[in-house]
Structure formats: C-alpha cells, structure tokens
Amino acid sequence: MSSSPALRMEGVRKTYQVADEEIVALDRADLVVGGDEIVALIGPSGSGKTTLCSIAGGLLTASQGTVVVGGNDISDYTSRQLTDFRRTSVGFVFQSVNLVPFLTARENLLVVSELVGRGGRRRRKDAVARTAELLDELGLADRADNLPAQLSGGQRQRVAIGRALMNGPDLVLFDEPTSALDSQLGDQVVKLIRDEMKDRGTAAIIVTHDDRITHYADRTVRIEDGRISA
Amino acid sequence: MRLALRELRRRPGRFVVAASILTLIALLLMFLGGLLDGLIGSSTAAYRAQPGDLIVYSASSRESLVRSRITAETRAAVEATAGVEAIGGLGSLQVGARLGEDPGSRELVGTVLFGYELAPRGLPAEPPPTGEVVADSSLRSEGVSVGDTVLLGPQRSPLRVTGFVDDTRYSGQVSLWGSLDTWRAVTAANRPGQSPGDTVQALVVRTDGAPAAVAAAIDAGSGSTATLTLAAATEALPGVAQQRSTFNQIIGVTALVALVVVALFFALITVERTALYGILKAVGASGATLFAGVVTQALVVTGLAATIGVAGSLALDAVLPAGAIPFEVTPSRLITSVVLMLVAAIAGCAFSLRRVLRVEPASAIGTAG
Numbered sequence: 001m002s003s004s005p006a007l008r009m010e011g012v013r014k015t016y017q018v019a020d021e022e023i024v025a026l027d028r029a030d031l032v033v034g035g036d037e038i039v040a041l042i043g044p045s046g047s048g049k050t051t052l053c054s055i056a057g058g059l060l061t062a063s064q065g066t067v068v069v070g071g072n073d074i075s076d077y078t079s080r081q082l083t084d085f086r087r088t089s090v091g092f093v094f095q096s097v098n099l100v101p102f103l104t105a106r107e108n109l110l111v112v113s114e115l116v117g118r119g120g121r122r123r124r125k126d127a128v129a130r131t132a133e134l135l136d137e138l139g140l141a142d143r144a145d146n147l148p149a150q151l152s153g154g155q156r157q158r159v160a161i162g163r164a165l166m167n168g169p170d171l172v173l174f175d176e177p178t179s180a181l182d183s184q185l186g187d188q189v190v191k192l193i194r195d196e197m198k199d200r201g202t203a204a205i206i207v208t209h210d211d212r213i214t215h216y217a218d219r220t221v222r223i224e225d226g227r228i229s230a
Numbered sequence: 231m232r233l234a235l236r237e238l239r240r241r242p243g244r245f246v247v248a249a250s251i252l253t254l255i256a257l258l259l260m261f262l263g264g265l266l267d268g269l270i271g272s273s274t275a276a277y278r279a280q281p282g283d284l285i286v287y288s289a290s291s292r293e294s295l296v297r298s299r300i301t302a303e304t305r306a307a308v309e310a311t312a313g314v315e316a317i318g319g320l321g322s323l324q325v326g327a328r329l330g331e332d333p334g335s336r337e338l339v340g341t342v343l344f345g346y347e348l349a350p351r352g353l354p355a356e357p358p359p360t361g362e363v364v365a366d367s368s369l370r371s372e373g374v375s376v377g378d379t380v381l382l383g384p385q386r387s388p389l390r391v392t393g394f395v396d397d398t399r400y401s402g403q404v405s406l407w408g409s410l411d412t413w414r415a416v417t418a419a420n421r422p423g424q425s426p427g428d429t430v431q432a433l434v435v436r437t438d439g440a441p442a443a444v445a446a447a448i449d450a451g452s453g454s455t456a457t458l459t460l461a462a463a464t465e466a467l468p469g470v471a472q473q474r475s476t477f478n479q480i481i482g483v484t485a486l487v488a489l490v491v492v493a494l495f496f497a498l499i500t501v502e503r504t505a506l507y508g509i510l511k512a513v514g515a516s517g518a519t520l521f522a523g524v525v526t527q528a529l530v531v532t533g534l535a536a537t538i539g540v541a542g543s544l545a546l547d548a549v550l551p552a553g554a555i556p557f558e559v560t561p562s563r564l565i566t567s568v569v570l571m572l573v574a575a576i577a578g579c580a581f582s583l584r585r586v587l588r589v590e591p592a593s594a595i596g597t598a599g
Contacts, residue, residue: 050595059512059592080516086591087514094594098509100233102240114232115515163513175595 004071006171006203007033007056012065014051014226025051027226029065033171036201038194040217042208048226049207050175056205057090057173058082070170087112091164091172091202095179098160099148105159106131106144109166127166134162137196154185161196172197174206178213190216234523238530248495249531255488256539256571259481263563264543266477268556269402270470275366276342276400277464279350282318282434283441285463286448287456293466295322299429300455307452313439314448318348319430321413324403325420328381329374331388335381339372340403343382343389345413348434352395357409366405367394371551380406383420401468402556485570492528492578500524500582504589511591521586525579532575536568 014026026048033039043049054060055067058074061082067075070089077085086092099108107114113127135144138158148156157177164172174193178186190206194216197204206213214220222229238245277285286308291298300308300319309317322345326338343363349355353364365374369391374380379390389406398405410430418425435457437444445457458466465471500507507520547559 054592054595057512057595059590059595083511083514083516083591086512092512092594094509094512098594100506100510102237103233107236111233111510112513112515115510115519167514173595 004035005032005068006035006037006070007031007205008066008068009052009056010066012052012055012062012067014048014055014060015063024226026055026062029223029226029228031056031221031228033203033205034218035203036198037219038197038204038206038217040206040208040214040220041223042211042214042220043223045209047223049223051226052223052228053173053175053205053207056171057092058085087116088167089170091167091169093157093160093164093172093174093177095176099156099163101148104145104147105140105151105155105162106135108148108159109134109162111163112166130166131162134165138162138192153181154189157181157189158192161193165196165200165202169202172202172204174204174208176208176210177206178208178210183212186210187212231519231522231526234526235530238527244499245527245531248491249535251491252488252532252535252571253538255484255491256535256567257542259484259488259570260539260543260559260564260567261546261557262477262481262484263567264547264557264559265555266474266481267560267563268558269473269477271397271558272399272402272556273470273473274400274464274467275397276344276350276405277460277467279352279395279398280320280434280460281348281350282316282436283460284435284437284445284448285320285458285460286433286435287431287458287463289449289454289456291456293456293458293463294468295320295431296324298431299426300431300433301429304452304454305430305433308433308435308448308455311444311448311451313437313444314435315438316348316436318346318434319410320347320432320434321345321410321417321426321430322400323383323413323417323421324401325383325416327383327404327406328386329372329378331379331381333381333386339369339380341369341380341382341406342400342403343406343408343413343416344400345408345410345430346434347410348436350395350398350407352398353407354393357407358392358412360409360411360415361388362390362392363406363408363412364393364395365391365407366398367396368399369404369406370394372404382406382416385419387416387419389416481570485574488532488571489574489578492532492575493581496524496528496579496582497585500585504585505593507586507589508591508593511589512594517587517589521579521583524582524586525576528575528579529572532571533568536571539571540564540568 009029009031012029016023041049055062074085100111109131110127135141140158178189190213287293287298288300323343327341328335329337346357374391379388381388414426441459448457449455543559550557
C-alpha cells in the first residue's frame, strides 16, 4: 500500500481547435487519486471523462495544468517519453477490440515486452514468469493457449486486465469495462477488478456509465461539460 | 517483428493474394532477365570468346565488323605499336548454309563463317585446314554431327564440320570457325564483288599494357583505325544496346508493378489495422516498431515470391530444350532480380509509413468526450 497519490491533476485544461472554434473538453480539472484508491468516473457522453482518462494515462497532453502520475510529472513529456511512460507506468483496459486477435491469451500479455524487444533474455524470462503468474491469478491458466475468439467475453476482459497489470503500473485506467458484457458478467468483472486492484494496492480510474460500478469504487467522481464536481 | 511474423504464420490466408501476384511478377522478372541474357549471349558470344583485349576496326567502318577492312600495311603498323603482345586477323561472312550434301536442299540455317588466327576460347590454336570448320554446338540440334558437310551460300561452298565448340553464337546465328583462307575462299566465291583479297575485317589484339592506352597508341600510330576494348566492341554489336535498353525498360516497369502491388496491399492492411495500432501504441509500442513489422511482412512475402521465381526459372532452364529459345539463367541475374523485388517491397511499404506513424494512441480509448 502506497500513501503517495497515484495521480495528481491540477488545473488541467484541454482544448481542441475545430475549424475556427475552440472546443473546451476539460476545464480546470483537479483530481487526486490515492495510491490504492479506486475511482469511478461518471458523466454523460461528451462530458470530458475520456479526455481526462487519456491525459492521466499519457495518451494526450494537457493544454494547461500539471499531471503527476506515480511521482512523475508528465505534463511536459514529449511523445517519445509518453510512449515509454505508458509502457512502464500505466495500464489500460479498453472498451472493445482490445486484444490482438491472432495471439493467444499468453501472447497478448507478452505483446508489449515483445514489441519493445529490448532487455534481452533475462527480461523476457521475467516477462514469461509474470505472465504465468497473472494468468493463474486471473483464473486463465488453462486458457493460456487459446485465441481471443475461443474465449468468452468475461475471459477476454480478464486477459485485457492481465495485460494492463503486466508492467506493475502505478495506475490502471478502465474505459467502460462492462459496456460489452451482460449484467451478471459485468458484475463479476467489476468484482474482479476491485479484488485485483486491492490485492496489489494499485490505483484505478474506471470510466463508466454503469451505476453498479460505483458501489465497488471507493469514490465516485462526476464530470459534466468538462468540469469535475465531486 | 515477432508480432508481424506470428501474423504471417497464423493468418497466411490474408497474404495469399499478394504473395501469388508477387510470385507471378517474380517469375516474369526472372524470365525477362533470362531472355535478355540469352539474347545478348547468342548475339555476342563469338566476341566474348575472343582471346584479346582490343578489337581494331578500320576508321571508316563506324565500329561495324561487316564494313571494316584492315589492309596488310595497317596490320603491320598495329603490330609495331608498343604494348601489342599478339595480333590476329578476323573475318566474317553471314550466309545461309544448307545442311547435308544435297545442293537443291531448301533447308537453310543462318550461319556466320569466321576466319581466325588467334584461337578463341575452345577452338584449336591452329585453325582447321582450308575447307574444314569447327561449328558452334547449337548446330548439333539441327542434326549435324562431326564429319558432316554443310554447303554455304549461293555457290554451295562445301565445308566439312570437324568438331564443335560451345557458346560462340553471333547475331543469333550459328558460327562456323575456320582459317582466314577458308573465309577468303568462301567469301570470294559467294560475294564476287567483295573479295577480301589479302585484307581482314578486324584485328584481335592481346596487350601487355593497359588496354585503353594501347588502343589510343594503335589509333595514333596507324592513323586509319578505330580501336575498341573487347567489352565496348561487344556492346557496339548491332542490336545489343537496343535489346538491352528495351528489356531493361520492361524489367523496370515490372519492378514498378511489384512496388505498386506491395504499396496497395500493405496500405489496405494498414487501414484495416488502424484500431489495433491505436491499442498497441496506447500500451507503449512506438510507431517505428509497428512500421518495422509492416516492412518485415513485406520482405517475407516478397522474399517467398522471389524464391519461387528463382525455382521457377531454374526449372524452366532445365526443361527447355537447348536452342529452343534464347534463355539463360545466371546467378547474377537471379540475385539482381531478387534484390530488385526486395527493394521494390521496401519502397512500396514506404507509402504506409505516414499512416502507421499518424495513428493516435488516444484513438484506442472511447470516443473523444
């Protein structure tokens, strides 16, 4: 359990230029997520929750403000630094098509370390060991060699969670993790997310429309028209 | 890279179309190359077999063997030039030959009768006696064997074939090799107006210095010659440069087609993968790594096609009866073709580079909101 915050956002503003008009996607957003806190981020579509999540995960840079993740101030990172940051410090679980369709569950967990290809045999050995451990914990040990098409929706989501945890992230970002699942399965997945995060003491932000998730979260943050209201 | 190779292994189906088209292109490319080499080979083999470094024509001949005349005086002047180690006269006569001893036979084969002094590769140092020739081995496929007689030209000058030599064709025709006397006699009989007398058409010169310098010295000394290196003289033979440039243009266009096929195919595949690339970038893959994967796949697919092309042209070379068509497979041609294909593949991928680099990692997550 870590006491320093996993995420600190101060005065974050994000604007887009569309034709001659400036669109404000996020305005003066302040948000602190504790080291092992699970925050549910809710709001109508177009409210800015995806933008906030993208900035916290280093997918987008803020137009203004400070973003600190796991002690690293990423506000002024270059796109190359952000690529490294995403690979080493955050985990993502996306909404839909998020596994590589022609890789097995095991290979989907290894994909990032293989894509980078640096670090040689030792690092590869570590990655393989971690993969086995994660698949086991997620109840997928006997599914390790199955392709995504051979897995159920819930199993696929668990593989995605495993991939997000591969790099031992400070923060995991979930983008509507239950939107493609029926309510029973959705419930299981959310419970799984909570257990996995709490066991590891890892912070998480879950972007959702789904009210059930808020019960499992430590805190719910609302966002509307680009502004956070606690 | 590993990801790209896995996709090739697990989803070979999606690469089959591109691989098939590229295989056909590789076959075409290598077939064209083999045809070019075969054609050039059968046009120039008689020159390439010459034992010298230089060919001396008369200055007024405009580098044409047929138009060239070298007199005894010119010959003496050339022979006296410093750096000339050995010298031999060369004469040629393009004429139809009747096979067998029937003067009425209508079965004509295009031949070139050469008279030589310095023995070309594979020929006896001492030219055959008058009335006898050594023939290019392609005459065998016409049913001629050692001891047979062929009748040359309108006067049906009889020449007895006493042996065969490989790879000495000239202008796409069968060459016959005899002494200068044989050549003079047959020419005098069949081309009454053009009797060579004591002249020859050209001189083959072996040098013991730098050939280019010796060539300049020969032309300066004799004042009436045009001296070319053997390579330049070979290239200047009628039709050679034209054949080469025509074929090279077709080969160039074929390589361009390969480039376009790779470009279109991988542009399509890249569009299809936009979502996947977004996710992979979001989890920390760089654009360069992903593009390297595209290049890897293009190289593997094209390499496979080129390999089949190589196997195909070797098979064709083995199956074709000798002399049926001028087709020649050389390692350098095969290697050049493979390299050309691979370069086209890499250049074709370049069209997808911008698209791969431009995929935003943020596209992986939700819709902007």
